[in-house]
Amino acid sequence: MSHGGEWTISGARVGALVRRYWYLLRSSWPRLLDLVYWPAVQMLMWGFLQTYMAQADGTLARTGATFLGAVLLWDILFRGQIGFSISFLEEMWSRNLANLMMSPLRPVEFVAALMIMSVIRLAIGIVPVSLMAIAFFGFNLWGMGLALVAFFVNLILTSWAVGLFTAGVLLRNGLGAENLAWTLMFLLLPLTCVYYPVAALPGWLQTVAWTLPPTYVFEGMRALMLDHVFRADLMAWALGLNLVLITGAAVAFLALLRSARHQGSLLQMGE
Amino acid sequence: MPEAPAIAVDRLVKRYKTGTAVDGISFAVAAGSVTGLLGGNGAGKTTTIAMIMGLVMPTSGTVRVLGAAMPDERYRVLHRMNFQSPYVEMPLRLTVRQNLAVFAQLYGVDDVARRIGRLAEDLDLVDLLDRPTGKLSAGQKTRVALAKALLNRPALMLLDEPTASLDPDTADWVRTRLEDYRRATGATILLASHNMAEVERLCDRVIMMKRGRIEDDDTPAALLARYGRDTLEEVFLDVARGRAEAGPRPADETRQAESDARTESAPHEAAR
Numbered sequence: 001m002s003h004g005g006e007w008t009i010s011g012a013r014v015g016a017l018v019r020r021y022w023y024l025l026r027s028s029w030p031r032l033l034d035l036v037y038w039p040a041v042q043m044l045m046w047g048f049l050q051t052y053m054a055q056a057d058g059t060l061a062r063t064g065a066t067f068l069g070a071v072l073l074w075d076i077l078f079r080g081q082i083g084f085s086i087s088f089l090e091e092m093w094s095r096n097l098a099n100l101m102m103s104p105l106r107p108v109e110f111v112a113a114l115m116i117m118s119v120i121r122l123a124i125g126i127v128p129v130s131l132m133a134i135a136f137f138g139f140n141l142w143g144m145g146l147a148l149v150a151f152f153v154n155l156i157l158t159s160w161a162v163g164l165f166t167a168g169v170l171l172r173n174g175l176g177a178e179n180l181a182w183t184l185m186f187l188l189l190p191l192t193c194v195y196y197p198v199a200a201l202p203g204w205l206q207t208v209a210w211t212l213p214p215t216y217v218f219e220g221m222r223a224l225m226l227d228h229v230f231r232a233d234l235m236a237w238a239l240g241l242n243l244v245l246i247t248g249a250a251v252a253f254l255a256l257l258r259s260a261r262h263q264g265s266l267l268q269m270g271e
Numbered sequence: 272m273p274e275a276p277a278i279a280v281d282r283l284v285k286r287y288k289t290g291t292a293v294d295g296i297s298f299a300v301a302a303g304s305v306t307g308l309l310g311g312n313g314a315g316k317t318t319t320i321a322m323i324m325g326l327v328m329p330t331s332g333t334v335r336v337l338g339a340a341m342p343d344e345r346y347r348v349l350h351r352m353n354f355q356s357p358y359v360e361m362p363l364r365l366t367v368r369q370n371l372a373v374f375a376q377l378y379g380v381d382d383v384a385r386r387i388g389r390l391a392e393d394l395d396l397v398d399l400l401d402r403p404t405g406k407l408s409a410g411q412k413t414r415v416a417l418a419k420a421l422l423n424r425p426a427l428m429l430l431d432e433p434t435a436s437l438d439p440d441t442a443d444w445v446r447t448r449l450e451d452y453r454r455a456t457g458a459t460i461l462l463a464s465h466n467m468a469e470v471e472r473l474c475d476r477v478i479m480m481k482r483g484r485i486e487d488d489d490t491p492a493a494l495l496a497r498y499g500r501d502t503l504e505e506v507f508l509d510v511a512r513g514r515a516e517a518g519p520r521p522a523d524e525t526r527q528a529e530s531d532a533r534t535e536s537a538p539h540e541a542a543r
Binding site: 005006008010012013015016017019020023024027028090094095096098099100101102103104105106258261262263264266267 | 285287292317318321324325326327328342346349350352354356358359360361362363364365366369372373374376377378379403419
């Protein structure tokens with residue numbers, strides 16, 4: 001095994017950490033149930049609302065027709081970040097972080113393992129719920145085809161960026177900042193126009209919305225579902241903004257980790 | 272040419288907003304030695320160990336561990352080090368075997384199953400391997416933490432109160448295992464402890480800290496002689512409470528007492 005510098009990545013070390021999270025997930029049925037429970041409840045609620053609104057005429061019915069797609073894509077964004085953050089929080093809750101920080105594990109490997117776990121946790125939640133959406137409402141998320149891949153990549157990148165920034169804040173400030181992990185993404189819920197078009201926002205807020213990558217994804221989803229057009233331009237914008245966002249989050253994470261080493265926060269991981 | 276020290280600390284300072292935790296300490300730990308870091312709460316022991324591990328950045332000064340400058344070159348040597356502390360736990364829901372397997376992989380241990388099996392036999396963990404770590408008693412958890420600390424056959428072990436809150440029997444058992452490991456491998460051990468009997472038994476040398484500074488630094492026997500005390504606990508109290516009347520004796524008297532102490536401790540050393 002390589003014992004190189006800070007930026008060396010060892011598949012074995014990343015695998016070790018993924019294995020640790022997998023053991024944990026496997027050992028706890030409430031943790032597994034939690035991955036499916038809330039996405040299923042949300043899907044059912046929005047699905048019934050969509051069915052009800054479909055009986056109306058005009059714009060309302062047209063907007064309502066995208067609710068199921070919106071809620072499932074929102075889940076990718078939200079659950080992706082939560083999957084990343086919870087795996088990180090597990091280390092703090094179990095007081096294991098110092099063990100990891102004093103091991104040969106590099107920060108970049110730690111982050112890679114958190115990213116892998118966010119996708120695994122997301123898959124456990126979203127796959128059964130998307131199948132339920134087919135069974136209950138005849139809505140096939142997978143029918144979006146390659147567009148879904150573009151949506152997924154952009155949403156997961158945003159979720160990792162938010163997760164990475166949150167992890168840095170937790171390292172620096174301890175569990176007192178835990179609520180941030182649960183609530184930060186909700187700031188994006190109104191701004192990224194999950195359930196309504198960007199045009200519904202006041203002008204100045206539209207400018208803010210267009211700085212956020214998920215806005216492009218949800219607009220792209222509506223274009224696909226309502227107009228049957230795949231907007232590659234929107235996906236390219238989202239990808240570009242995501243690269244900026246994730247770079248910024250990585251810089252912030254490393255700065256906060258460095259600050260935690262200066263402040264001795266890694267020794268006291270309580271509140 | 273003398274062997275390079277396993278740890279070399281030079282004018283190390285750590286200041287927090289709330290005060291100075293470590294205040295310009297310098298010391299070197301010889302390879303293969305067992306050194307005790309003693310001091311009351313807030314003396315700076317844990318911060319010193321954390322800086323040696325690269326977990327905390329010094330405000331100023333340098334730390335070299337196994338030849339690597341910490342924390343910048345820590346990845347050159349972290350795989351040759353390990354640590355144990357009762358204040359750091361392993362994931363409680365994972366079984367002992369799972370926890371050890373994860374850490375073995377993190378440390379790049381070859382033939383993980385065999386290594387875990389060997390440690391389980393040595394540390395009497397065979398029956399515990401498939402139990403969740405959270406279901407173990409304090410003593411059992413300490414043995415698991417020791418197994419984790421020994422997984423990569425470290426050349427340097429940093430132990431922060433390795434027997435805290437253990438019953439005397441388990442504590443004695445842990446000390447014996449540490450002595451065995453050191454004897455078998457020639458590893459260097461730096462030990463922070465409040466337990467004076469432990470320090471007297473295990474350590475070749477004692478560094479006494481108070482308010483972030485080194486107050487004294489010598490072999491246990493020499494310290495006993497210098498302070499004119501029978502136990503390290505009494506010496507510890509003298510240093511901690513700053514008792515002037517019990518301070519070091521004049522130099523000539525000290526030399527004579529140290530000479531006596533060395534004579535007395537020789538059979539003890541041979542027995543170890």
